């Protein structure tokens with residue numbers, strides 16, 4: 001176990017000059033109370049209902065096993081070796097390959113190291129902002145192990161109601177009205193523009209380009225932009241939504257060094273399970289043979305593992321590992337940055353639901369660290385399989401050339417002319433397709449009669465509608481773009497981006513959808 005509190009390590013630097021004016025003087029409404037919990041004390045302080053008034057007596061949770069999903073799956077249902085598959089179990093009425101635990105009203109022995117860790121007594125009352133103690137401990141141990149943040153003393157975690165809450169709190173903590181933050185040119189949180197303005201950093205297949213980031217900061221003129229040089233960078237530490245890119249280790253290091261030079265706080269969201277940049281196209285057989293511990297050690301390092309000053313606020317969520325409805329996530333950051341985020345939480349949504357914390361917490365204790373790692377690996381294998389089913393349809397219906405230089409492919413119609421590329425895609429997790437307008441017959445004339453930006457928007461809407469009418473719904477990449485259509489046209493962007501999520505449809509639906517996609521795109525280029 002890595003130690004967070006090794007006094008020999010340097011302390012995190014003071015970054016309080018970054019606090020937004022509105023939060024600078026915020027104090028914790030309820031400072032630590034030395035008398036709370038003192039043996040024999042009669043607590044008339046808090047206005048909370050007595051435990052006996054909670055109508056829920058116990059909660060029993062039936063859950064899948066940590067290894068329900070094989071590492072080399074052939075289908076998308078749990079197929080535990082030696083057990084009937086989940087679906088078979090449901091149809092046949094035989095008991096499913098699940099286990100269960102119960103959260104009682106009162107724990108018989110709260111200090112017991114085995115078995116139940118949570119009780120409704122605490123789950124149904126107000127939670128501490130930091131989260132229920134056993135969950136905080138589990139998350140603290142997990143984050144330390146998974147992210148290897150050990151370069152300064154005192155690194156800490158704080159529970160949130162998910163990554164959206166996590167990020168919004170960061171914006172409120174550090175940005176004054178009208179200020180901007182740096183972000184990938186295509187990202188899933190542009191809506192945070194409601195509170196602050198995203199400033200686009202160009203990316204390529206490996207994520208943010210460090211040289212472009214440095215240039216932007218070095219040449220920043222407040223008068224030109226209308227607001228001071230950004231002090232906060234939002235990116236995704238793992239697989240990017242929507243582009244599927246994974247920021248490489250080298251780039252993370254380079255970006256961290258720039259953040260030190262320009263005094264920037266980095267807030268990476270990790271909303272998908274950790275993954276390995278080298279295995280993003282296909283997990284090799286050797287990778288599948290790794291133990292869970294070895295696998296966790298091999299995932300692409302977090303920004304936290306380079307952070308020697310305490311300027312990274314990592315934002316994790318359980319939305320894609322347990323379920324979005326649990327509304328549970330956590331920060332990992334320095335004690336002082338954690339403190340301001342904690343205070344902001346206490347004046348907004350308080351802590352996440354105690355019931356959720358107890359259910360997810362007990363599940364995590366049941367899985368334990370290796371089991372949770374195994375669960376994540378199983379999920380990764382499922383998404384890889386779904387992606388491959390989708391891509392197989394394109395490989396079957398289009399002429400595909402794999403790129404020699406990157407993990408991507410270019411597609412042309414079958415029997416089409418050389419170089420007449422219609423679409424391209426990187427072979428990552430998300431279906432993020434670029435439709436090449438330079439080969440569209442109407443693009444030049446439409447651009448001449450309107451503008452390149454307007455022509456692109458018009459054609460993008462047409463393609464999206466054609467797809468919808470043919471029976472498949474994609475999301476237009478425009479919705480994730482930070483630069484305006486005019487800025488993108490000015491930068492020479494001549495592609496329509498489309499995102500397809502293959503996370504929940506059946507195999508039959510995915511195959512139908514991608515056959516429609518291939519047909520509609522080919523027809524789109526005919527007129």
Ligand SMILES: Cc1ncc(COP(=O)(O)O)c(C=O)c1O
Nearest residue numbers: 162163164188241269271317319
């Ligand atoms: C990049 C990114 N961040 C955050 C979220 C939402 O996370 P949460 O459910 O924890 O609010 C998503 C959802 O897909 C996402 O793609």
